[in-house]
Amino acid sequence: MDAFTSRVRRTIGIDGLISTVIGALITIWPEKSASFVAGMIGFAFFAIGVSKFLVSARNTDQGNANRIIGIIMSILYMVAGLFIFIDIETATLSLFIVVGVFTGLTWVIEGVVQMSVINRLGSNRVWPFISALISLLAGITLVVSPFFGGLLLWEFLGIMLLVVGIVKLVQFTAIRQ
Template sequence: MSEEFFTKVRRTIGFDGLISTIIGALIVFLPNRSARAAAGMIGAALIAVGLFKLIFVFRRDAENGMARLGNLIVSVIYLVAGIFIFVDMQSAAISLILVVGILTGITWLIEGFVQLAILNKLATNKTWSTISAIISILGGASILFSPMWGGLVVWTFFGITLLIIGIFKLIQYFTLKN
């Protein structure tokens, strides 16, 4: 491995570790503000996508009237959604955590049911797969019964994970030899 490549890899690991540590710490120690910041980034992205779509609606010459109208409606929806996020950042953050909780619960439920459905295709020892499927179904159902609590747990777990990964990458950065 060349010295230049090694230096770039080492810097990338250090930068990634620093960013992961900062974001993880913000999520763990300031969960409300970090959720609002994430909602704000989503709002900004929605507004940017809406503006670009709106610009391209008026620049396209090959589209017929119905396609233009459809793209115009979609761009307005993006813009309105982005603006609504900025109007009430606290509600947007709560909605973000609810969506995280609901999607996690649905994912775990589907995963559990899929595991149960393919049990007969697995090897002879199906005990662990059955236990895993039941845990997945129970976990998904419990999160869906309380998506706010589940979303907060998932959000906090995400922050802890980023913090730990970031710290390990910073350790790796400082221990790599030049």
């Protein structure tokens, strides 16, 4: 086996293993895995705030107004990160709600755009109409019930990662060494 094929095989194997593990964790423990992701977001906010604070405090080239705005923004980032750590359960629920609302709004917009384009299509308008209707109904459902929709999307993500990971592991073993 040449070096390129070996690297591709190794990459597929690592990707498959990571996808399988993350998919299994999300599927088995959806709340705990979402709490971990919320914690990572909190850590990222805090780290961004600290780095922005250091840059704003040290940078004397920018005007005082820019430095003050930079320091205020950095403090807001740090406070947001701390709030996430203080109440990780609420942050996790908020994560599900945000995912549900944004996905729902995206699907509603997609359905509206599809409905507006249907008249420009040729004679076959049935399938685009059905697709647009499904997008609209699914989007409205997610917007109306974002927590449960976000939780279902999180579970679906876990199942899909698990399936993709297993397929990649099979592909890894199928590539001849």
